[in-house]
Amino acid sequence: MFEGIQRNLSEALKKLRGRGRITEANVRDAMQEVRRALLDADVNYTVANDFVQRVTERSIGQQVLRTLDPSEQIFKIVYDELVALMGPVDTGFHFAKDRPTVIMLCGLQGQGKTTSAGKLALTLRERGRKPMLVAADLQRPAAVDQLKVLGDQIGVTVYSEPPPVSPVDVCRRALDHAKKYLLDTVILDTAGRLHVDEMPMDELRQIDRSCRPDQVFFVCDAMTGQDAVNSAKAFNEALDLNGVILTKMDGDARGGAALSIKSVAQVPIKFIGVGEKLDRLEEFRPEGMAQRILGQGDILSLVEKVASIQQQIGEEERLEQQRKLEKGDFTLDDFRKQFEQMKKMGPMKDLLGSMPGMSEMISEDEDPEKAFTRIQGMIDSMTKEERRNPDVIDINRRRRIAAGSGTEPPEIKQFLAQFTQMREVMRKMSQMSIWERVKMVTGMGQKGAFLPGAKVFNKKGDTGHRKSPKERAKERKNKRKKR
């Protein structure tokens, strides 16, 4: 499959080889191939389309690298975006200190909840915890027996009560039992249920209210198709999920559900199940999953190759700019290029301090994003010659530029003065590389933020605190209001 998509991409991008920049028109065919691969991998239709749209936007304007097949370059962008979307992964459990930590599993029928409960118990014990399993599935025939057998296999206590009891009561009393016997981590195995069945979903909410689990995991079969988004969304709305366990990854399903769920419900995949045995649980790796969604094959070495070439080119560019700075012939073109790169790194206001002289160009009360657009407009309204040598810009030219960029001639003058000043400061500072300076100021040196095309993502803060249903309701209300 990988070879398939790679070959198709290669075919679709033949015209592009070694030529100019990527444009919407010349990547369209390639992006259709990407979309097809995603749909084949069971990525949700809407998610796949949005993804392709975003990747197209990111690709447009990128220089086609001389030494690479364009398909490889596109492939790398697709891969990076997949990894960024599905990561980062935090497989910590965030244990409570003064009471047993409660982990609840939920999901549709037959996904692998009971098996995963056993796997988690084993993992937790390996991490030095004293886990207890709770048989809260009183629905499926012999579900309690199933959990007991698994508990026996790994020597973990299984709490169950003879019927007739309600799952809510079983869970509640299980917590008391755990406290009494000093078991510090409680895993609730709930019955499989459909997200559209009101009563069973309500039962889950009741368990949630009475046991206040610290973590709620949605267990989902890797073979799941388009419907994954519907169920994940519904369970997330009912319970505010903390993570997903993707099971049956030992098969050959491409597992597009991982991308769908993360995109639609914003719930991170945390673990994957890779076999029926209880030691077959692994931490989720976005890189491996991206590779799998795109198909088998040696993607990683391709990705490394592209990255190293990009790094090399980044390095060449850096040296070039450095040289220009030293000589003081840093042009407006270079300037524009530079803050375009900076834009990729995050919110502008956080980066203002990172380029000397930049903050002076923008007044305190102006939205930096807008200011940058304004400045960019000015530069774009200049001729090539003007950008290379701003000294030629007289009052007539200022008027023309102002008209072209919707600004006033004095603003042009002021900007040019600031630019000249800035160039001087930069020349002086050029002994220290600007890159290092940026790193120093923003602390953003990691994660390859300076490779062209790299993206700095915000790690979703996981505080380990699960909001109470009340807090959640409030939050939802607020969200609704905003809309």
Next chain:
Amino acid sequence: MVFRAIFEKLKVGLSKTRGVFSGFASLFRLRGKVDRNFLAEMEKRLYLADVGVTATFLIIEQVRQSFLNKEIGEDVETFVKQQLKEMLTAGEGISYAANGPTVVMVAGVNGSGKTTSIAKLARRLQQDGKKVLVAACDTYRAAAVEQLTVWSERIGCEIVKNQQGSDPASVAHDACERAKARGFDVLIVDTAGRLHTQKHLMRELEKIHRVVARQIPGAPHEVLLVLDATTGQNAIAQAENFEKAVRCSGIILAKLDGTAKGGAIFAIKQKIDLPVKFVGVGETLDDLEPFDPDSYVEALFA
């Protein structure tokens, strides 16, 4: 009656999520001509039902060729539904052995709904007046034997079983002997869930198949593959590989009571001509219905 029941059930499942997945109906209520937008919208519905790249392309092409630039209306709707229905066939019941016990073997990947479907099927056949025996050949999964035992007690049918960990083929062997000796009409064999990529487990399944065939000439008379309706394109690989190993005679499409459609059955029918015989629409014993393409397609559009 049966037709109604499944249709209603399917519709209930579908209507609950109107918001998330609004069916086809609104598509045909669009105004104007069959154009790129219309086809794109239709393509979206098919994809969302897991019909998959190849089958979707096929269907869309047919509509394009016959209706491009024609007015959207009943004609288009009838045609599309007809095309879809023709890609499927009605679920025939179990084909029985001329004499001696009929053996129905049930297989599929983990958790697809095999054991539950067996209980439902056994009940159904009992209601048709058959004397049914079940064999607990899933000797691997924790409490799988107990699960089938509970079901057999509920429906009042006999079960042949052994401890967890014992040889599944030998359970199958014993069950065949019992079926012959005690004059059972039907023997339904439950097997452990296995992924089609697991070579040794697929060989184990072949072995059960061989043992059954040796004990009772012509057996197994049916090999039913249980697919989970929420499964996406992997269902195709499942069908192909199980077909290769044990020559399936039909599909039970379980869990059709959720919001998933199991649209992969179009591609499966196309590729290996394996028809759906029954659909599972819930967790209770009455929730098994013969597959009816008409109501299935209607439900897709509902």
